[in-house]
Structure formats: structure tokens, C-alpha cells
Amino acid sequence: xxxxxxxxxxxxxxxxxxxxxxxxxxxxxxxxxxxxxxxxxxxxxxxxxxxxxxxxxxxxxxxxxxxxxxxxxxxxxxxxxxxxxxxxxxxxxxxxxxxxxxxxxxxxxxxxxxxxxxxxxxxxxxxxxxxxxxxxxxxxxxxxxxxxxxxxxxxxxxxxxxxxxxxxxxxxxxxxxxxxxxxxxxxxxxxxxxxxxxxxxxxxxxxxxxxxxxxxxxxxxxxxxxxxxxxxxxxxxxxxxxxxxxxxxxxxxxxxxxxxxxxxxxxxxxxxxxxxxxxxxxxxxxxxxxxxxxxxxxxxxxxxxxxxxxxxxxxxxxxxxxxxxxxxxxxxxxxxxx
Amino acid sequence: xxxxxxxxxxxxxxxxxxxxxxxxxxxxxxxxxxxxxxxxxxxxxxxxxxxxxxxxxxxxxxxxxxxxxxxxxxxxxxxxxxxxxxxxxxxxxxxxxxxxxxxxxxxxxxxxxxxxxxxxxxxxxxxxxxxxxxxxxxxxxxxxxxxxxxxxxxxxxxxxxxxxxxxxxxxxxxxxxxxxxxxxxxxxxxxxxxxxxxxxxxxxxxxxxxxxxxxxxxxxxxxxxxxxxxxxxxxxxxxxxxxxxxxxxxxxxxxxxxxxxxxxxxxxxxxxxxxxxxxxxxxxxxxxxxxxxxxxxxxxxxxxxxxxxxxxxxxxxxxxxxxxxxxxxxxxxxxxxx
DNA sequence: TTGAAAGCGTTACCAA
DNA sequence: TTGGTAACGCTTTCAA
Numbered sequence: 010x011x012x013x014x015x016x017x018x019x020x021x022x023x024x025x026x027x028x029x030x031x032x033x034x035x036x037x038x039x040x041x042x043x044x045x046x047x048x049x050x051x052x053x054x055x056x057x058x059x060x061x062x063x064x065x066x067x068x069x070x071x072x073x074x075x076x077x078x079x080x081x082x083x084x085x086x087x088x089x090x091x092x093x094x095x096x097x098x099x100x101x102x103x104x105x106x107x108x109x110x111x112x113x114x115x116x117x118x119x120x121x122x123x124x125x126x127x128x129x130x131x132x133x134x135x136x137x138x139x140x141x142x143x144x145x146x147x148x149x150x151x152x153x154x155x156x157x158x159x160x161x162x163x164x165x166x167x168x169x170x171x172x173x174x175x176x177x178x179x180x181x182x183x184x185x186x187x188x189x190x191x192x193x194x195x196x197x198x199x200x201x202x203x204x205x206x207x208x209x210x211x212x213x214x215x216x217x218x219x220x221x222x223x224x225x226x227x228x229x230x231x232x233x234x235x236x237x238x239x240x241x242x243x244x245x246x247x248x249x250x251x252x253x254x255x256x257x258x259x260x261x262x263x264x265x266x267x268x269x270x271x272x273x274x275x276x277x278x279x280x281x282x283x284x285x286x287x288x289x290x291x292x293x294x295x296x297x298x299x300x301x302x303x304x305x306x307x308x309x310x311x312x313x314x315x316x317x318x319x320x321x322x323x324x325x326x327x328x329x330x331x332x333x334x335x336x337x338x339x340x341x342x343x344x345x346x347x
Numbered sequence: 348x349x350x351x352x353x354x355x356x357x358x359x360x361x362x363x364x365x366x367x368x369x370x371x372x373x374x375x376x377x378x379x380x381x382x383x384x385x386x387x388x389x390x391x392x393x394x395x396x397x398x399x400x401x402x403x404x405x406x407x408x409x410x411x412x413x414x415x416x417x418x419x420x421x422x423x424x425x426x427x428x429x430x431x432x433x434x435x436x437x438x439x440x441x442x443x444x445x446x447x448x449x450x451x452x453x454x455x456x457x458x459x460x461x462x463x464x465x466x467x468x469x470x471x472x473x474x475x476x477x478x479x480x481x482x483x484x485x486x487x488x489x490x491x492x493x494x495x496x497x498x499x500x501x502x503x504x505x506x507x508x509x510x511x512x513x514x515x516x517x518x519x520x521x522x523x524x525x526x527x528x529x530x531x532x533x534x535x536x537x538x539x540x541x542x543x544x545x546x547x548x549x550x551x552x553x554x555x556x557x558x559x560x561x562x563x564x565x566x567x568x569x570x571x572x573x574x575x576x577x578x579x580x581x582x583x584x585x586x587x588x589x590x591x592x593x594x595x596x597x598x599x600x601x602x603x604x605x606x607x608x609x610x611x612x613x614x615x616x617x618x619x620x621x622x623x624x625x626x627x628x629x630x631x632x633x634x635x636x637x638x639x640x641x642x643x644x645x646x647x648x649x650x651x652x653x654x655x656x657x658x659x660x661x662x663x664x665x666x667x668x669x670x671x672x673x674x675x676x677x678x679x680x681x682x683x684x685x
Numbered sequence: 686t687t688g689a690a691a692g693c694g695t696t697a698c699c700a701a
Numbered sequence: 702t703t704g705g706t707a708a709c710g711c712t713t714t715c716a717a
Contacts, residue, residue: 013489015694026704031696039702056485061463062400062409063694066709071400081425088420091446103460106444108429122441125399147394151351264632294602296634353710364688369712377686401710404693 014055023047034059065127074317075105075123077116077133079160084289085306086134089158092310093132100318102129113138120144130154130317135161137202137233154320154327158313160204168316168329170309174204177302177336178211179218181256181284184300184338186219188346190254190282194227194245196238196266197258205230205258208286212256227252231262238265239272246273246281254344257285260292263299267343283343297342305334352393361385372397403465412655413443413461415454415471417498422627423644424472427496430648431470438656440467451476458482468492468655473499475540475571492658492665496651498542506654506667508647512542515640515674516549517556519594519622522638522676524557526684528592528620532565532583534576534604535596543568543596546624550594565590569600576603577610584611584619592682595623598630601637605681621681635680643672 016034020027025044032040033048051057065071074097078086090106097104105128107119116136123131131153133145142162148155149167158170185193195212198205213223229245231238238257245251246269257263263285267277275281277297285292288303312332320327354372358365363382370378371386389395403409412435416424428444435442443466445457454474461469469491471483480500486493487505496508523531533550536543551561567583569576576595583589584607595601601623605615613619615635623630626641650670658665 013694017694027695028697028705029703032703035696041702044702056489058459058462060404060465060694062404062465063709064696066398066400066404066694066711067696069709081419081428082422084420087425090419091448094446103464108432110429121396124396126441127398127400151394291629291632294629295632355710365711366689366713367687370687373712379686382686398710401693402712404695404710405712407693 013060014057015060016057018055019048019051019057022051069127071127071129072102073105073126073128074102074314075107075120075126075128075131077107077109077119077123077131079109079111079134079136081106081108085159085287085304088306089310089313092307093314096311096314097318100314102318109136111137113141117144120148124148124151124153130156130321132156132158132313132317134159140201154317156313156317156320158309163203166329168313168320169331170313170316170334171332172304172309172334172336174207175211175214177286177338178208178256179215180211180336180338181286181302182212182215183219184340185254185256185282185284185344186215186221188254188278188282188344190252191221192224192227192250192252193221193254193256194229194252195256195258196242196245196262197228197230198262199232200230208256208258231258231265233261235261235265235268238262239269242266242269243272246270246275253280254282255284257283260285260287260289260299260301263301264291264295267295267297267299277343278345279347282345284338288339292339292341300341300344301339303337303339305336308334351398352395353398354395356393357386357389357395360389407465409465409467410440411443411464411466412440412652413445413458413464413466413469415445415447415457415461415469417447417449417472417474419444419446423497423625423642426644427648427651430645431652434649434652435656438652440656447474449475451479455482458486462486462489462491468494468659470494470496470651470655472497478539492655494651494655494658496647501541504667506651506658507669508651508654508672509670510642510647510672510674512545513549513552515624515676516546516594517553518549518674518676519624519640520550520553521557522678522682523592523594523620523622524553524559526592526616526620526682528590529559530562530565530588530590531559531592531594532567532590533594533596534580534583534600535566535568536600537570538568546594546596569596569603571599573599573603573606576600577607580604580607581610584608584613591618592620593622595621598623598625598627598637598639601639601681602629602633605633605635605637615681616683617685620683622676626677630677630679638679638682639677641675641677643674646672 016027016030020030030048033045081087094104109116113136142164145165156168161169197209216223229241231241257266270281284300286302288301292299292301354365354368358368368386371383419425432442447454451474480502483503494506499507535547554561567579569579595604608619622638624640626639630637630639
């Protein structure tokens with residue numbers, strides 16, 4: 010740990026004032042070329058790095074954005090994070106990345122840390138545990154610009170970037186119907202998860218639109234573990250008149266469904282067809298490969314970042330914007346027509 | 348954007364000095380219980396958040412660590428990142444996470460940004476492009492504590508947390524030999540990558556130790572794309588006397604190898620057995636599931652963080668430590684004995 | 686137990 | 702074109 014070189018050191022060595030050094034470094038006008046050259050050279054020689062803390066403090070601006078995501082272990086979040094970071098950098102901001110690991114407590118702590126770090130705005134996708142939104146309301150009370158993506162709160166008025174889960178699920182179910190399925194089940198997430206519920210709605214609408222009746226016994230709620238989906242699928246397929254098509258709320262659970270069907274020696278897609286959501290890389294790697302609904306990850310990340318920055322930099326009151334993006338069904342083996 | 352509440356605001360409203368408020372907030376001794384109570388209450392009411400920039404500036408300590416990883420899209424890095432963050436938080440530090448996306452340029456920029464953010468130490472895994480280490484040497488010149496994990500530079504004296512790639516590969520190859528393979532190939536990465544080369548060495552040693560001769564034609568160098576591995580594997584298997592076992596340098600490439608073998612209608616593991624490295628979640632999900640060498644991700648993350656913090660907080664000159672961890676071969680279908 | 690004031694590294698204003 | 706100085710929000714002496 011040695012003393013880090015500051016603007017004062019440069020000033021002293023060159024026998025000029027700190028004000029002048031500061032100007033030279035930022036190449037402001039009104040500075041003698043020679044002075045500037047000398048400053049720049051010495052700065053390079055001493056490997057001077059400006060202290061952003063000091064700058065931020067005087068400017069009361071950090072040019073930093075905060076991100077709160079549940080878990081970077083998910084392809085979905087790590088990819089969006091990458092795009093958010095890229096968009097932020099492009100706009101001259103840096104990004105503070107935090108993970109909640111799906112914990113409500115950590116969500117609160119992370120947000121608090123971001124506040125203390127003086128971020129100028131926050132992009133967030135809520136943890137699974139988050140049922141109470143006081144911490145977000147407080148954020149808004151203090152005027153902190155906020156943008157949600159994916160998992161959001163309906164109670165909070167803020168910019169949001171989402172996909173149309175209802176329509177996506179409608180299309181996924183319709184795809185199975187078009188390919189000949191007569192009896193379609195839905196493997197959902199916990200019944201309090203809005204993304205899951207929206208998808209159930211789309212699924213139901215598709216059935217009704219094609220004169221198939223909705224059978225609640227065919228809608229099963231899993232937790233987030235593939236094992237659970239396997240167990241539930243075994244039960245699901247065990248009844249008489251089992252489904253010949255399954256819409257699964259996520260790729261992770263779809264893997265569990267796949268395991269069950271293989272155990273039962275059911276042929277995919279001949280006997281049972283499957284479609285799921287997220288289009289993670291595994292989809293194209295497992296056998297049979299899984300048809301899955303792809304979200305526009307890059308667009309989500311870019312848009313969220315742009316909306317946030319727009320709000321930060323807007324002089325007038327900013328009108329929250331809700332952007333609903335289209336998804337794309339990627340068809341693979343698991344749902345191929347016979 | 349409204350004015351954020353500061354220690355001054357609290358002081359003014361309570362008609363006391365900022366010094367007293369500061370003391371109350373940090374509950375230092377020598378403060379009247381009533382004063383303290385009043386301060387804490389008002390702070391809560393106004394949702395006061397300390398400005399870490401200011402604190403860090405006066406203390407010239409940020410209690411922040413910097414992390415530079417190639418790509419959070421890899422399970423390997425996102426998992427280690429999670430453990431690093433956890434270890435950092437536990438020790439009272441926060442973490443600035445940056446990704447290079449395998450770019451040398453971005454590695455330099457990221458490090459510079461971390462410096463400007465006044466991190467007290469840096470944990471890094473080098474980008475693929477990084478061949479020149481001047482930026483790291485500069486880091487050390489200014490006394491910045493540095494810890495490498497996984498991809499490191501042999502030229503730099505610093506703490507490192509790694510696994511024994513040579514031994515891991517020896518064991519992987521031995522496993523194939525034990526299970527009856529007579530002719531074993533190695534699908535490697537680019538020939539300038541040290542991790543890959545260390546694994547080749549282990550593979551060679553295993554063959555020699557078991558009276559099998561090393562045939563350079565059986566060692567093929569792929570890039571990082573599964574497609575390339577597929578193409579090269581097709582060539583590899585096309586010759587007369589093709590291998591009956593393949594050690595693959597990474598799971599990603601193993602997937603490509605799998606595709607080739609399936610195309611050739613070769614039975615796995617009956618006709619060809621496979622072992623790879625990293626033990627990503629896909630390994631257990633593909634069919635056949637892939638035997639793979641698991642790295643102790645949690646230990647790597649924790650250890651790297653602890654070494655770094657130890658160095659930061661050590662009063663005396665810190666002796667760099669190289670820690671070489673053991674791996675564990677997770678056996679699955681792809682290498683099962685007939 | 687409390688307050689005044691200096692200082693952390695930088696910027697920005699005013700004066701020279 | 703340059704310098705002096707107040708200020709950013711906080712901590713830390715030193716004195717009261």
C-alpha cells in the first residue's frame with residue numbers, strides 16, 4: 010500500500026496549481042499547450058488515475074447504474090446483464106451488479122448498498138421471495154429512477170420491460186394444437202408467480218380458441234426444481250387418458266418433464282410433444298432438443314438501460330414507460346409433427 | 348432528483364453538530380443516550396443513507412474488491428463469482444464485478460475503472476486474448492493486491508488459486524483406460540492455452556504409465572466452438588483404427604464431439620467413451636450424460652477472496668500464495684464400462 | 686458529552 | 702492562461 014498519486018502531487022512537481030492540473034487533465038479550453046503537455050506527460054509517467062470518489066462527490070453525480078438480479082447462474086439473467094452493461098458503458102455509465110440469490114432480505118440489502126454507493130438509477134428483476142414492495146416504494150419516494158424487467162410488481166408505477174407472456178403461451182399451445190395434439194397439459198410454476206399465471210392464461214385461451222376444453226387436472230403447479238416436475242409428470246401421465254402435449258413454464262422444468270417421459274418410455278415427439286420457455290442453450294443440446302419460446306434478451310437489456318438513462322437525464326418529470334416485447338418460438342425436435 | 352439527506356441536515360434539524368451526528372450514527376462511545384436516540388430516530392424517519400463516497404474519501408479505504416472475469420455466461424465463472432461475492436460480503440467488503448468478454452482491450456479498461464473506483468484489491472481470471480501482462484505489472488507496481496484464479500500468468504508473481512490440470516487429466520485418461528479403452532484421443536483447445544496444454548500433459552503421462560504409446564495424430568486442437576469440435580471429431584474418427592476413448596478439454600467441446608459421434612452412429616459408451624472437464628449442469632442433462640471433471644468452485648471463490656483480503660489487511664509484506672486444488676471426476680453414462 | 690475545524694481528492698467559481 | 706478557494710459529505714483530531 011503506497012500513497013496513490015493525486016492531482017496535488019502533479020501540481021507540486023510541476024510547480025503549478027491544482028486547478029491548472031485539473032484543467033489540463035480534462036482538456037478544458039484556456040490552457041497553454043505546453044502546460045498541458047507537461048501535465049499529461051507527468052501523469053502518464055506516474056500512472057496517475059483520477060479518484061472517481063472525489064469527482065463524484067463534488068459533482069454529486071456518479072454516472073453509475075445499479076442492477077439487482079436474482080441469480081447470475083441463470084442464462085437468462087447473465088445474458089441480460091451482459092447487454093445492460095454494454096448499453097451502460099456505451100452511454101458513459103458504469104454498472105454495479107448485485108445478486109439477490111432469490112432472497113428478499115438480500116434484495117433490500119443490495120438496494121441499500123446501491124443507494125449508499127450513490128447510483129443514479131436502478132434496474133431490477135425481483136427475487137422470488139419478494140411479496141412486499143415497501144423497499145421499492147421508498148426508492149421512488151427519494152426520487153430514484155427505477156426500471157423493472159421480467160419479474161416486476163404490478164403495484165408500482167415505474168418503467169417496465171417485459172414480454173407478453175400471455176401471447177407467448179397462446180402461441181406455444183397453438184403450435185402443439187397445430188401439430189396434432191388433442192389433449193394438452195401445462196406444467197406451471199408456483200401459483201403465486203405472475204409470469205407463470207400469465208402463461209397459464211394464454212394456454213387456456215389457445216385451448217378455448219380451438220374448441221378444446223380446459224381441464225384443471227391438466228394444469229399442475231411445480232416448484233423450481235426439475236425433480237419436482239419429474240415427479241408431477243409421472244403422476245400426470247399415470248392417469249387414464251393422459252395428455253399428448255405439454256407446455257412447460259420453463260426449460261429447467263422441461264428437463265424434468267423429459268426425464269419422466271423417458272422413464273415411461275414415451276416417445277417424444279411421437280407420443281407426447283413438448284414446448285417450453287426461455288430458450289436456454291440446453292434446449293438445443295438435449296435429446297430430443299426442446300422447442301422453446303425465446304425472449305429478446307439483448308433488446309430487454311438495452312431497452313431497460315435506455316429507459317433508465319432517459320429518466321435519469323430528463324429534466325422534466327419522466328413518464329414511466331411499459332414496453333411489452335414479442336417473443337419467438339424456436340421449434341425443435343420435441344414438438345415436431347409426426 | 349431531490350436533495351439527498353445528509354448528516355448536515357440531521358444536525359441542523361436537531362440543533363447539534365455534524366460531529367455528534369456522525370458519532371451517534373456509528374454508535375461510538377461518549378455520546379448521550381438521548382442524543383443518540385434522537386439522531387437515530389430522525390435518520391430513520393428521513394431514510395438517511397450514508398454516502399459511501401464521502402466516507403471512503405476521508406478514510407481512503409473503500410472496503411471494495413474488484414473482480415475481472417471473462418464471461419458470466421459461463422457456468423464456471425458465474426458460480427465462482429457468486430462465491431466470491433459471498434465471501435467478500437462476509438468479510439465486510441463489497442464487490443465490483445466486471446466482464447471482459449474475452450477481450451484484452453476490455454480487460455485493460457476494466458482494470459483501469461476498478462482502480463479509479465478505488466478498489467482495494469483485484470481478483471482476476473485472464474481473457475483469452477491476453478498475451479501481454481504489462482497492465483498487471485503496473486497494477487503490482489502501484490501495490491495493488493492481486494489474486495488470479497483459473498487463467499493466470501506464469502510471468503507474474505502473485506497469489507493464485509488453481510486446480511491441478513495435469514493430475515485431473517491424468518485421472519480422466521486413466522479412468523478411460525481402466526474402463527477398457529485401448530486407443531484414446533484428446534480434443535484440446537488452442538495450442539497456446541496453458542490450461543489445455545497442462546491437460547494434454549496429464550493425458551500423455553497416463554498413457555505412458557499404462558504402456559500405451561502417445562500418438563500425436565490423436566491429439567487435436569479445436570477452437571472454442573462446439574461446431575469445430577464436431578468437424579474435427581468427424582475427421583478424427585474417419586481414419587482407420589479410430590480411437591475408442593476421447594478426453595475432451597471442456598464440456599462445451601464435448602457436446603460438439605457428441606454430435607459427431609451421433610452422426611457417425613457410434614454408440615456411447617459402448618464403442619467410444621468420453622470424459623470432459625468442468626462438470627457444467629448440461630453434463631447431467633444430455634443423453635448420454637457426460638462424465639466430467641468437477642472443479643471445487645466454492646473453494647476457488649472463497650479461497651481467492653480470502654487470500655486477497657488477507658493481503659489487503661496484512662501489515663507486513665505479503666507472501667504470494669499458490670494454492671492448487673483437487674478436482675473430482677464425476678462419472679456418468681458417457682464413460683461407463685460395458 | 687459536545688463542537689469547531691481540518692482534511693480526503695476533485696471541481697468550479699472568481700479574481701488576477 | 703493561471704491561481705486561490707470554497708465546496709461535495711463525511712471522519713477525526715483537539716479543545717471546550
